Amino acid sequence: MSGKVKVSKDVAERINYVKGYTDEWSIIDYLMNSTLGKDEQVLAVKGYFNDYEVEQTPEENLAQQYNYALNEWEGERRRPLNISEKGVYKDGYIEGIRDALSILKIKIQGVNRL
Known part of the structure; x- marks a missing residue:
């Protein structure tokens, strides 16, 4: 995927929370089992491993x-x-x-x- 993924502030907070993690499977597990909706969970994983920008409300x-x-x-x-x-x-x-x-x-x- 090229370019930045646009995410909500809530998703960005989740991504920032796992920034210090080193185990990729733990990161994916945390993001995919969060209280975010399924689409937001996928965006969170994409945003973590690629790059993201926070959408304005x-x-x-x-x-x-x-x-x-x-x-x-x-x-x-x-x-x-x-x-x-x-x-x-x-x-x-x-x-x-x-x-x-x-x-x-x-x-x-x-x-x-x-």
């Missing part, structure tokens, strides 16, 4: 998008028609994220108005 991903729009967006995605409209799309994008979080009753530190 949906909340982390949304916070990253929000912070990007809030702090760094200068019309990269959509160019305004003229200078006076600069920032209008950005403001709507940010407000849309906040509205979605409010409707779904999800709180993300630094994004919701608290």
Whole structure:
């Protein structure tokens, strides 16, 4: 398998727990008999023996998008028609994220108005 395996934070914690083990069969046994689901167990073994990266949670991903729009967006995605409209799309994008979080009753530190 080439490339990094994407794993959840829980799977990454399991992989890190066995990093000091030297017996490969003990590692496989631990990862395959953990409380993880079968698919996650297989990903844990692949991640241990290859390489892995931790996936962002949906909340982390949304916070990253929000912070990007809030702090760094200068019309990269959509160019305004003229200078006076600069920032209008950005403001709507940010407000849309906040509205979605409010409707779904999800709180993300630094994004919701608290």
